[in-house]
Amino acid sequence: xxxxxxxxxxxxxxxxxxxxxxxxxxxxxxxxxxxxxxxxxxxxxxxxxxxxxxxxxxxxxxxxxxxxxxxxxxxxxxxxxxxxxxxxxxxxxxxxxxxxxxxxxxxxxxxxxxxxxxxxxxxxxxxxxxxxxxxxxxxxxxxxxxxxxxxxxxxxxxxxxxxxxxxxxxxxxxxxxxxxxxxxxxxxxxxxxxxxxxxxxxxxxxxxxxxxxxxxxxxxxxxxxxxxxxxxxxxxxxxxxxxxxxx
Amino acid sequence: xxxxxxxxxxxxxxxxxxxxxxxxxxxxxxxxxxxxxxxxxxxxxxxxxxxxxxxxxxxxxxxxxxxxxxxxxxxxxxxxxxxxxxxxxxxxxxxxxxxxxxxxxxxxxxxxxxxxxxxxxxxxxxxxxxxxxxxxxxxxxxxxxxxxxxxxxxxxxxxxxxxxxxxxxxxxxxxxxxxxxxxxxxxxxxxxxxxxxxxxxxxxxxxxxxxxxxxx
Numbered sequence: 001x002x003x004x005x006x007x008x009x010x011x012x013x014x015x016x017x018x019x020x021x022x023x024x025x026x027x028x029x030x031x032x033x034x035x036x037x038x039x040x041x042x043x044x045x046x047x048x049x050x051x052x053x054x055x056x057x058x059x060x061x062x063x064x065x066x067x068x069x070x071x072x073x074x075x076x077x078x079x080x081x082x083x084x085x086x087x088x089x090x091x092x093x094x095x096x097x098x099x100x101x102x103x104x105x106x107x108x109x110x111x112x113x114x115x116x117x118x119x120x121x122x123x124x125x126x127x128x129x130x131x132x133x134x135x136x137x138x139x140x141x142x143x144x145x146x147x148x149x150x151x152x153x154x155x156x157x158x159x160x161x162x163x164x165x166x167x168x169x170x171x172x173x174x175x176x177x178x179x180x181x182x183x184x185x186x187x188x189x190x191x192x193x194x195x196x197x198x199x200x201x202x203x204x205x206x207x208x209x210x211x212x213x214x215x216x217x218x219x220x221x222x223x224x225x226x227x228x229x230x231x232x233x234x235x236x237x238x239x240x241x242x243x244x245x246x247x
Numbered sequence: 248x249x250x251x252x253x254x255x256x257x258x259x260x261x262x263x264x265x266x267x268x269x270x271x272x273x274x275x276x277x278x279x280x281x282x283x284x285x286x287x288x289x290x291x292x293x294x295x296x297x298x299x300x301x302x303x304x305x306x307x308x309x310x311x312x313x314x315x316x317x318x319x320x321x322x323x324x325x326x327x328x329x330x331x332x333x334x335x336x337x338x339x340x341x342x343x344x345x346x347x348x349x350x351x352x353x354x355x356x357x358x359x360x361x362x363x364x365x366x367x368x369x370x371x372x373x374x375x376x377x378x379x380x381x382x383x384x385x386x387x388x389x390x391x392x393x394x395x396x397x398x399x400x401x402x403x404x405x406x407x408x409x410x411x412x413x414x415x416x417x418x419x420x421x422x423x424x425x426x427x428x429x430x431x432x433x434x435x436x437x438x439x440x441x442x443x444x445x446x447x448x449x450x451x452x453x454x455x456x457x458x459x460x461x462x463x
Contacts, residue, residue: 058368084374094369098387107383108373160373 009034009164009195010055010086015064017050017219024050026219027064032164037196039206039227042216043242048199049091051216052166055197056086069163084112087157091169093149095141101152102128102137105159113160120159127155131185147178151185164195171202203247207231215239254432255439262436265422266443272339272418273405277351279344280404281397284351291356294377302352309349315410318342322414339411339418347404354396358389391462398455402448409444419443 010032017025024047032038040048053059055066057079066073068082096104105124109115115123128134131151133144141149150170157165167186171179183205190196190209200206206213206227213230215223215238223230223239231247234240290302309317322338333341362385370380412421423440427433 056372058372080374080376083372086372088369088372090365090369090372092365094363094365096366096369096384098384108370108375111379111383112374156373 007033009036009069010197011065011067012051012055013065013067015051015054015061015066017047017054017059018062024219025054025061028216028219028221029064030214030221030224032195032197034163034195035193036211037190037194037198037209038212038214039210040197040199040214040216041201041203041206041230041242042214042222046216047219048216049168052088052168052197052199055166056083056088058088084160085163087160087162087165089150089153089157089165089167089170091172093141093146093153093173095149095153095156097141100138100140101133101144104141104152105156108156109159124155124159127158128152130158130188131155132181145178146174147181150174150178150182154182154185154189158189164197165189167196167198167200169199169201171200201246203231203243215242217242251432251435254430254435258426258430258432258436258439261422261426262419262439262443265417265419266447268416269405269408269418269420269444270447272336272343272411272416273401273408275340276343276347276408277401277404279340280347280351280400283344283348284353284355287348287352288355288359289381291352292359306349306352309346310353314342314346314407315413317346318410318414321345335411335414335416338414339408339416343404343408343411346407347400350400350403351397354393354400355389357396358393359385361392362388394459394462395455398451398458401455402451405447405451406444 008031012028012030015025015028016023028047028051030038040051042048050059054061055068055073057073068086071078071081073079073082096107099107102121102124105127106117106120109120109123110117125134125137128137131154133148133151133155136144136148136152141152144152154170170186171182174182179202183202186196186198186205187209198205198210210227213225213227214221215230215234215236217238223234223236230239231243234243287302287305290298291306293299318338321342322333322335326332366384366388367377367380370384371377375383408418409420412418412424415421417425419440423436427436430436
């Protein structure tokens with residue numbers, strides 16, 4: 001393995017993905033370095049979410065390789081290894097409704113990391129405080145607003161002390177007035193040096209926080225660059241028309 | 248014809264004892280069926296193909312043959328293979344439990360599949376195994392959806408348990424037959440037996456409705 005590869009945390013190499021006849025990703029390649037925030041933008045159905053789902057093994061790439069810190073996301077045991085280190089935040093939160101907020105945060109650290117109940121609770125409370133929801137520890141997820149649920153979901157992912165976080169359209173299912181509270185938590189995370197891959201339609205967030213922006217359309221990376229390059233000087237006509245339609 | 252109330256009065260203690268046995272055999276059978284159904288239901292949606300196939304074969308074979316034939320197979324045919332006579336109670340519970348398990352497995356499968364797939368994905372993305380996510384996340388949610396059909400299965404089993412009277416096991420129906428053999432009071436006794444079954448099934452359906460309201 002050459003030095004350039006070891007410095008990158010997530011490496012996606014020539015990945016394609018088809019569902020039957022439908023090709024969703026075509027020969028996608030990109031790298032994410034430690035501490036980097038990469039934002040993926042593009043029209044609906046362009047395959048953005050599928051990339052994230054391939055990175056932590058929720059979908060299996062049809063061809064190509066994905067590695068996390070050199071571990072290929074291929075066999076079941078490798079996938080489990082990667083999932084312990086890579087958290088995921090979903091569009092629809094996917095909190096566990098059958099347990100309290102704090103139990104949502106405690107479950108995986110106790111069962112996977114094997115830490116004690118007390119330690120898990122203490123860490124969980126710290127994380128809830130970090131996302132501004134310490135007072136909701138004993139509430140049920142259903143009692144929270146969408147924005148609060150998504151902040152809990154982020155705290156739950158953080159409870160595993162991941163090295164990287166994947167965000168799959170984290171604000172798309174939220175009422176407009178709740179979007180900023182989730183974005184604020186994400187900005188805070190980015191500033192703290194968390195490695196993040198974010199699929200989003202929030203161009204303001206991409207512009208402010210991203211180190212790099214990938215524009216994906218039709219399953220291929222059409223353009224890649226700094227927010228300045230993509231938003232102010234897009235090279236591709238498709239990028240320009242997409243940005244014109246969303247900004 | 249006239250209805251002989253004194254006959255009902257004399258027969259009632261014996262019939263009530265039969266009803267108690269019916270409840271006993273139903274409860275044990277449903278408990279056995281619940282355990283089998285849980286394991287088979289989870290196997291039906293597992294990621295291991297051979298488990299899925301075995302579970303489907305079991306469910307299809309049991310649901311595709313009459314319970315009465317299954318009772319005969321276990322009580323009369325099985326001892327010819329093993330060389331050991333089997334007690335009527337054991338045979339009854341085995342037949343009813345295995346039968347119930349096939350139906351309960353379908354209830355579990357449907358209950359599990361009714362849970363948002365995002366729940367399994369969330370569990371897996373946190374590093375939990377398939378089994379851990381099933382036990383801590385999916386099944387606790389599925390059980391809530393499963394309660395009403397499980398109550399119906401209990402009621403169905405209670406009625407079907409009358410079939411074990413054919414191997415001489417003295418539950419409610421068999422007691423009725425025996426009393427009629429002595430008294431010839433077919434009309435009074437069968438009507439009383441039917442009323443006792445009805446009371447038991449009504450009581451269970453009320454209990455299930457109550458539990459359902461409490462878990463909401």
